[in-house]
Amino acid sequence: MKKRYLFLSLMLSLSMILAACGGSDSGESQKDCEPDENAIKAGIVTDEGGVDDKSFNQSAWEGLQAYGEEYCLEKGEHFDYAQSNQDSEYESNITRLTQQDYELIFGIGYKLLDALETVAAQNPDSKYALVDDVAEGDNIASVTFKEHQGSFLVGVAAALKTETDKVGFVGGMDSPLINKFEVGFEAGVKSVDPTIEVDVRYAETFSDAGKGRQIANSMYNSDVDVIYHAAGGAGNGVFTEAKDIKGNNPDQSVWVIGVDRDQYEEGQVDDHNVTLTSMVKRVDVAVQDVIERTMSGDFPGGEVIEYGLSDNGISIADTNEDAYTDEIASTVDEWKEKIENGDVSVPSNHDELDEYLNNLQ
Amino acid sequence: MSAIIDVLQSIIPSAFMFATPLIFTALGGVLSERSGIINIGLEGLMIMGAFVGVIVNLELYNILGSSLTPWVSILIAAIVGALFASLHAIATVTFRADQVVSGVAINFLALGIGLFLIKQIYGKGQTDMVQGMLRSTDIPLLSDIPIIGPIFFENTYYTNWIAVILAFVVWYVIFKTPFGLRLRSVGEHPFAADSVGINVNRMRYIAVMLSGFFGGAGGAIFALTFAGNFYQGTISGQGFIALAAVVFGKWHPIGALGAALFFGVAQSLSVIGSGIPLLQNIPSVYLQIAPYVLTILALVGLVGRAEAPKSLGTPFVKGSR
Numbered sequence: 001m002k003k004r005y006l007f008l009s010l011m012l013s014l015s016m017i018l019a020a021c022g023g024s025d026s027g028e029s030q031k032d033c034e035p036d037e038n039a040i041k042a043g044i045v046t047d048e049g050g051v052d053d054k055s056f057n058q059s060a061w062e063g064l065q066a067y068g069e070e071y072c073l074e075k076g077e078h079f080d081y082a083q084s085n086q087d088s089e090y091e092s093n094i095t096r097l098t099q100q101d102y103e104l105i106f107g108i109g110y111k112l113l114d115a116l117e118t119v120a121a122q123n124p125d126s127k128y129a130l131v132d133d134v135a136e137g138d139n140i141a142s143v144t145f146k147e148h149q150g151s152f153l154v155g156v157a158a159a160l161k162t163e164t165d166k167v168g169f170v171g172g173m174d175s176p177l178i179n180k181f182e183v184g185f186e187a188g189v190k191s192v193d194p195t196i197e198v199d200v201r202y203a204e205t206f207s208d209a210g211k212g213r214q215i216a217n218s219m220y221n222s223d224v225d226v227i228y229h230a231a232g233g234a235g236n237g238v239f240t241e242a243k244d245i246k247g248n249n250p251d252q253s254v255w256v257i258g259v260d261r262d263q264y265e266e267g268q269v270d271d272h273n274v275t276l277t278s279m280v281k282r283v284d285v286a287v288q289d290v291i292e293r294t295m296s297g298d299f300p301g302g303e304v305i306e307y308g309l310s311d312n313g314i315s316i317a318d319t320n321e322d323a324y325t326d327e328i329a330s331t332v333d334e335w336k337e338k339i340e341n342g343d344v345s346v347p348s349n350h351d352e353l354d355e356y357l358n359n360l361q
Numbered sequence: 362m363s364a365i366i367d368v369l370q371s372i373i374p375s376a377f378m379f380a381t382p383l384i385f386t387a388l389g390g391v392l393s394e395r396s397g398i399i400n401i402g403l404e405g406l407m408i409m410g411a412f413v414g415v416i417v418n419l420e421l422y423n424i425l426g427s428s429l430t431p432w433v434s435i436l437i438a439a440i441v442g443a444l445f446a447s448l449h450a451i452a453t454v455t456f457r458a459d460q461v462v463s464g465v466a467i468n469f470l471a472l473g474i475g476l477f478l479i480k481q482i483y484g485k486g487q488t489d490m491v492q493g494m495l496r497s498t499d500i501p502l503l504s505d506i507p508i509i510g511p512i513f514f515e516n517t518y519y520t521n522w523i524a525v526i527l528a529f530v531v532w533y534v535i536f537k538t539p540f541g542l543r544l545r546s547v548g549e550h551p552f553a554a555d556s557v558g559i560n561v562n563r564m565r566y567i568a569v570m571l572s573g574f575f576g577g578a579g580g581a582i583f584a585l586t587f588a589g590n591f592y593q594g595t596i597s598g599q600g601f602i603a604l605a606a607v608v609f610g611k612w613h614p615i616g617a618l619g620a621a622l623f624f625g626v627a628q629s630l631s632v633i634g635s636g637i638p639l640l641q642n643i644p645s646v647y648l649q650i651a652p653y654v655l656t657i658l659a660l661v662g663l664v665g666r667a668e669a670p671k672s673l674g675t676p677f678v679k680g681s682r
Contacts, residue, residue, distance in 0.1 A: 048476075048593045050486030057486070085476070201632075204649055207594030209587040211632060214375045218633040221371050233594045239490070240589050244497050248516075266490050266589070270427075 035078060036071035042291050043102040044081045045093045047109045051081050055261050056283050060108045060131060063284030067291050090115035098126050104294050106131060106143075106287060110177075116140060127299050129290050131283055138302040143286045146308030147177075148184030148348040149339055150279040151228070153309075153316050154257045155188020156335050157277050158226040159196050160328045163253055168199040168224040170215050170238055172206040172231040176349065181230035181259070181279075183353040184346055191335070191344075194360055199224055203234045212237025220245060220254055226276060228257040235259065236266070243269035255323065262317035277324050278317040285312050310340045366508060368639070372629050373512050377521050378497075380625030382407070382583035384524040386603035387610065387617040388531050389575030394612055395535060396568030397548035397672040401464025402449050404600025405471035406573050409445045410580025412475035414438035415591040416482070418491040430493030435520075435581045442577015443570040445471065450569035454562050457676035468600075476593060487592030495520060495585045520582050527575075528618035535614060544568055548670035551677040561677045579603065609659070612670060623659065627652035 044060050046053075051061035061081055068079045080102075082093040090112050097105050098119060105126065107116040110133035120128045120137045129141040158167045169185050171178040186198045199219055203211045212234035216227055220241060227242070229235035235258075242254045247269045256267060258278030267275030286307045293300060307313020316332060318324050338344040347353040386403050393400040400406075418434040425433055448470070452463040479488055497516045504514035535541035546554040547564045555561050580596055588595045602624055609623075610616025634640040634648040 048486070050480070052485030053487055053592075054485070202645075203632075205597070207597040209589070209595070210379050210583070210599070211628065213587050214379060214629055214632040217375050217378075218371060233588070233592065233597075236490075236588050236590065240494060240587055243494065243589075247494075247496055248498070268490070268492075 033072040035073050038295050039071040039073055039078060040103040040291065040295055041077075041101060042067065042079050042104040042106070042294075043097040043100075044106040044108055044287070045090060045097065045112060046081060046083045047090070047111045048085060050083045056131065056281070057081075057108050059261065059281070059283035060106060060287050063287030064106075064291075066284065067288050084112075087111065091118060094119040094128075095122075098123050103127060104129065104291060104299070106290075108132075108283070127294060127301065129287075131286065132281075134304050140302065141290055141300040142304040143283075143290060144304060144306050145281045145286075145313055146306050146346075146348075147230075147279070147281070147314070148180045148187075148346045149309045150281070150314040150316065151181045151184030151230075152188035152191075152339065152344075152346045153332050153336060154228055154277055154279045155185040155190075156192055156332050157188075157316070157324065157328050158185070158228060158255075158257060159189040159192035160331060161255055161276055161323070162196060162226050164223045164225045165193070165195060166197045166199065166222070166224045168201070168216075168219040168227040170212060170219075170227055170229040170231050170235065171200070171202045172234060173204060174202045178202075178230050179350065180348045181228075183348065183350060185228050187347050187353055187356050188335070190357055190360060192331075194357075203231050205234050206232035208234050209237035209240065213241045216241035225253050226255040226257065228259070228279075230259045230279075239263070239266045239274070242274040243267070246270075246272050246274050258317070262319055264317065264319040267320070273320050273323070275320050275323075277320065280315045280317055282307070282313050282315060309336055366512070369512050371633055372626065374516055375633060376622065376625035376629035377513075378518060378586060378625075379628055380621040381518065381521045381524045382579040382586070382599060383603045383606055383621035383624060384528060384618055385579030385582060386576045386600060387606040387621050388528060388614055389572035389579070390604055390607035391531065391610070391612055391614050391617050392535070392544070392568045392575070393572035394607060394673055395548045395670055396544050396565045397551060397670055397675065397677070398450070398453055398565055398569050399460040399464060399674050400449070400569070400572050401461055401604065402446070402467030402471075402600075403572070403576050403604050404596060404598070405464075405468035406442050406446055406576025407580030407583065407600040407603070408468070408471040408475055408596045409573075410438040410442045410577030410582075411584035411588070411595050412438075412471070412478070412580075412591050413441045413577065414581025414584050415488050415491055415595075416478075418493045418585065419488060422491070422493045425493070427493055427496075431495045431585050434493065434585060435578050438581035439574045439578040442580070443574040446570050446573020446576065447566070449573075450566045453676065454565045454569070457678065460674055460676075472593065475591065479591060488590045490589045491585065493585070494589060495582065518586065520586070525618065528614050531614040545670070547677075548672055551672055551675075555677070555679060561679075565677070576600070576603075605656070608669075609656070611668065624652065624656070627655045 046057040049057045051057050064079050084090050084093050106129045108131050113133050116128055116130050117135050120140050131143045134142040169182050189196050189198055201215050216238040227238055229238045238256055242256045245254050255276040256274050257276050260281050262278045264275045267273045347356045390400050390403050414434040417437045422430045449463055449467050452458040453460045500514040504510045543559050547561050551561045606617050606620035609620035631648045631651050
């Protein structure tokens, strides 16, 4: 009878070990320079994606590596990452880095909010930063992005690209954060041509690609030809639907606009690519900036910093040169300039959008 | 009339597409549970299937090309799924462990193995998008039938129709063949089955591994129809929906088929509803909760009492009574 418990516990522990094994491997490299003495010890704690998720974590890690490069620092000594393989590891990872005397610790992604607040409250002398959400605490800097600005620009691109005068938006959750994407996008589209229809739907999930695909299917069936998604993994379904259409009928014009990072690769089908452009959040830029501020004694604890177009915290991908034509690019640049010098104030919620649209007429 | 056809044409293909992976997995669940082994691990079997399907697809695409790759991926995923499910069989049949606990362990283990190996093979947290996706197509001849053709056979997947045929095959096997009779008897009354010379443990092994085969195929089909890559959230609850379809379908293959299609239609209504004139004025929150409400109503009202196989969840100890 004992055997069965043994077997079960073996299975369970195996799964734990496997899950915990995806740790870091350190590469040694010889450097011919001396570490800058003002440099601080900075680390990031990732969520489940890991530092090569082609998204936030990777971007943050690239920012940290660039910082290390710039000040001639050693990985593992001055900067490092800790990968979380499940939600329960956030807190222990942050605590571990704190105990290893990291002076500035980044939590990457809104999921780390609670864990970061807890550890920050226990260690009032350490400094923390949360990327992509707002945390409470004097020793936490909140790093957010002006997604509405980037969404506005991809909206302009969508409006120029659409042939049916119908574009779509697929959101993950109907929340204030994702609403920023939605209203920015709609404002961008309507700024180019107020008669273009914007079909807005929410998947109510960030992971179910099935639902994302069903929404995309329904939109493309109703003549929408450009869809902007802000739905994480559910957005993969938007890509699969567009690629299925394109694969069966290469002449049909269907486009997807990616989010958070350049999603060009996701759009590849045979010799075509359905990714028109992507709204890219430059977490690397933000991470480097916060570190440098901290080095100069200006750690923005308790503050919310918003990175936008003007500080390169947001950018628009132009990888798909066939689709993202020079004409689109130059018009997008014009609008970008207008936003940067304040001629256009991009709405970030529904009330502001209504006002913005009223002023358009 | 043509408006109704338009609506059907937008709902049915999308619902069917969504239901297909569920049908495969639920059929696996039916086989396992008919033999008396609870299979909470359907989610894990799907995860394993999605993982193997995506890896095989990425690795073999350049050799096999776009038409063969998805099918080979699904087949290998199904075989690996069967092997993986044998862990559940070893735990619950040979070692007579608690079937629910073992199923939960299967779910954890599948995700752990998947993510760990992705990390080892590709050095990152998720795979690239596969090139060899399943492609929708018009089924020759059948798609020319008026009305029915466009609704059911245009822009559909061969996997959809394989799933339907498979449901009938499984029904035939369970209810019309000696093998099926043994399978059911093992799940209803293993002692009686044993007394007439049926090898209870062997039957249960076969049933659980078949559930892995179907679950693996279901997971791979999901990945190659919807997600396109493998990451931590590729399979997010579909296995549990399939499990619900098993119960909802009263442990009957055709019932499970119907239940999976029902879930598909409910979800597709919730997604597409806002684009349908008739449903346009209903606030979207009602459409969003519709699948769940419909399920509860159907369970309470239409299905009646769901009767599980008598010995479901009880390990068989030869000669214990």
